[in-house]
Amino acid sequence: xxxxxxxxxxxxxxxxxxxxxxxxxxxxxxxxxxxxxxxxxxxxxxxxxxxxxxxxxxxxxxxxxxxxxxxxxxxxxxxxxxxxxxxxxxxxxxxxxxxxxxxxxxxxxxxxxxxxxxxxxxxxxxxxxxxxxxxxxxxxxxxxxxxxxxxxxxxxxxxxxxxxxxxxxxxxxxxxxxxxxxxxxxxxxxxxxxxxxxxxxxxxxxxxxxxxxxxxxxxxxxxxxxxxxxxxxxxxxxxxxxxxxxxxxxxxxxxxxxxxxxxxxxxxxxxxxxxxxxxxxxxxxxxxxxxxxxxxxxxxxxxxxxxxxxxxxxxxxxxxxxxxxxxxxxxxxxxxxxxxxxxxxxxxxxxxxxxxxxxxxxxxxxxxx
Numbered sequence: 001x002x003x004x005x006x007x008x009x010x011x012x013x014x015x016x017x018x019x020x021x022x023x024x025x026x027x028x029x030x031x032x033x034x035x036x037x038x039x040x041x042x043x044x045x046x047x048x049x050x051x052x053x054x055x056x057x058x059x060x061x062x063x064x065x066x067x068x069x070x071x072x073x074x075x076x077x078x079x080x081x082x083x084x085x086x087x088x089x090x091x092x093x094x095x096x097x098x099x100x101x102x103x104x105x106x107x108x109x110x111x112x113x114x115x116x117x118x119x120x121x122x123x124x125x126x127x128x129x130x131x132x133x134x135x136x137x138x139x140x141x142x143x144x145x146x147x148x149x150x151x152x153x154x155x156x157x158x159x160x161x162x163x164x165x166x167x168x169x170x171x172x173x174x175x176x177x178x179x180x181x182x183x184x185x186x187x188x189x190x191x192x193x194x195x196x197x198x199x200x201x202x203x204x205x206x207x208x209x210x211x212x213x214x215x216x217x218x219x220x221x222x223x224x225x226x227x228x229x230x231x232x233x234x235x236x237x238x239x240x241x242x243x244x245x246x247x248x249x250x251x252x253x254x255x256x257x258x259x260x261x262x263x264x265x266x267x268x269x270x271x272x273x274x275x276x277x278x279x280x281x282x283x284x285x286x287x288x289x290x291x292x293x294x295x296x297x298x299x300x301x302x303x304x305x306x307x308x309x310x311x312x313x314x315x316x317x318x319x320x321x322x323x324x325x326x327x328x329x330x331x332x333x334x335x336x337x338x339x340x341x342x343x344x345x346x347x348x349x350x351x352x353x354x355x356x357x358x359x360x361x362x363x364x365x366x367x368x369x
Contacts, residue, residue, distance in 0.1 A: 020058050024051040024067045032074045036081045037320035045075050045093040049100045061109040068101025132191045136165050136361065138335075140172045141242055144364040146334035148342055150307070151357050160186030161305045161359040164194050166201035171242045173201045173210070176303040176361055177235030177254065177278070192221055193233055193278065207239045207290045211250045211275065215288075218279040232279035236303060240295060245365070247295040250288060255306055258322055260337075262298040262367075266326040269293050297367040300337060307358030311349045319348050334362035 028051045052068035059067075075097050079090035123310075136147045147163060160179035165172060175197050179189040196217035204210040207221040209269045218233055236254040240247050249257065251274040259267045275281065281288075296299060302325060311319040321341075328340050338360055345358070 004247075014092065021055075021063070024055045025070070027051045027054070028067075028071050028074050032078055035078045040082070043089065043093070045078055045090070045097070048075055049097055052101045052104045056104040056108040056111070060112050061105050064108040064241055065101065068097075068105060072097050072101065132143075132187065133162060134164070134192060136163070140167060140363075142164055142366060143172055143240065144334050144366060145361070146338045147359070147361045148338045149359045150342065150345070150354060160190055161307065161357045162190040162194050163359055163361050164197050164362075165301065166198060168202055172240045173207070173304065174238045174240075174361065174363075175214075175235055176305065176359065177233050177252075178305045178307070178359075179229055179233050180277075189218075189221070189231065189233060193235070195220060205247050207237060207250055208288045211237055211252065211278075211288050215252075215278050215281045216217040219282055232277040234277045234306075238303070239290070240363070240365075245294065245296045246292050247301065248290045248292050250275060250290050253280075255309060257306060258302045258304075258325055259293070259295065259298040260302065260325055264326055266322045268322065295365055297365050300332070300334060301363045301365075302337070303361040303363075305357070305359045307354055307356035308345060308360060310356055311345055311358070313348050313353055314350045319345055321332070334364050337362050 028048060031044050031047045031051075035042075038044060048071040051071045052064055055067040056064045062313050072094060072316060075090070075094050079087060079094065083090060101126060101161075131179055133149060138145060145165070145333070149161065160181060161177070162179070163174070163176040165174045175193070179186045179192075179193070181189075193214060196214050200210055200213040204213055214235070214237070232253075234253040234255075234258060236252070237250045238247055238257070239249075249271060251271045253274060256268045256270045259269060261267070271289075273289050273291070274289075275288045276283070276286055303323075304321065308321055309318060313319075324341065324344050327335075328337065332340075341360065345354075349355075
């Protein structure tokens with residue numbers, strides 16, 4: 001979550017620097033001197049309108065209005081130096097400059113109001129993220145944990161990707177998933193799945209029973225909304241026992257987790273019999289089964305959504321997650337692994353923009369007692 005905050009901090013409100021303010025005042029001084037020294041038939045006063053217009057692009061209405069006032073006073077000085085205040089040409093230029101300054105000051109005010117609204121929306125989105133997509137703790141039992149969420153929309157904080165974890169009496173259960181669709185409807189579906197997981201993860205003794213409960217919750221919601229067959233959730237549900245060096249996995253149409261060995265080898269946890277996505281079990285005849293994979297001390301397990309795999313570079317190539325995961329230093333802490341992968345993912349993405357939301361969760365089973 002700290003990495004997410006650092007990546008999105010670039011979109012905060014802009015601060016006006018001294019160098020930015022120097023540009024309009026330097027422009028006013030340059031145009032004023034050039035206009036005074038120009039021949040009588042040459043009039044450079046209209047260029048003064050550029051000063052408040054430029055200021056409105058980065059400053060607020062007060063500073064824009066002040067620059068516009070300085071530009072008008074400069075035009076008055078030019079009129080007095082070249083002819084007199086009664087000259088029709090300079091009078092028209094002054095009136096036009098006043099009108100332009102008023103207009104750009106008003107637009108600067110509208111932009112400032114819009115930015116305040118965006119800040120409020122970000123605050124609401126961040127609060128919703130803390131409620132719906134709760135940050136995972138650094139440790140779950142003996143497991144070291146890290147998570148990150150990267151929204152495709154610059155102003156968004158949460159979308160249809162989801163993850164959660166729960167401690168039971170015998171181990172740790174996790175879910176990572178991706179809701180079909182985007183927008184508020186996807187956020188609502190994600191909240192539904194997360195709520196169902198948190199309510200049943202401690203109660204269902206078998207991992208397959210937990211998946212059946214999630215399927216029933218999603219299917220009931222789709223039936224009630226009349227969207228059966230149109231909406232679904234891909235998910236990977238895992239169980240990591242405390243007293244066994246294994247991980248049990250049920251894949252509901254979700255990309256397979258990756259296991260990074262201490263020697264740098266990356267293995268995909270491909271299940272032999274995947275279940276259909278949540279919400280589609282009633283349309284497909286399939287039996288939910290959990291498959292067991294090794295998860296030994298020193299191993300790192302990476303869960304992710306398809307937004308990671310579908311990130312494209314300028315040439316249209318997909319992000320090679322397994323290859324980039326293996327390229328780093330094996331045995332790294334989960335947070336360090338996610339920091340490296342996120343920076344590499346954004347560098348790979350064309351224009352540092354993801355085509356879809358992306359979420360990742362890394363877990364490491366420490367070596368030693």
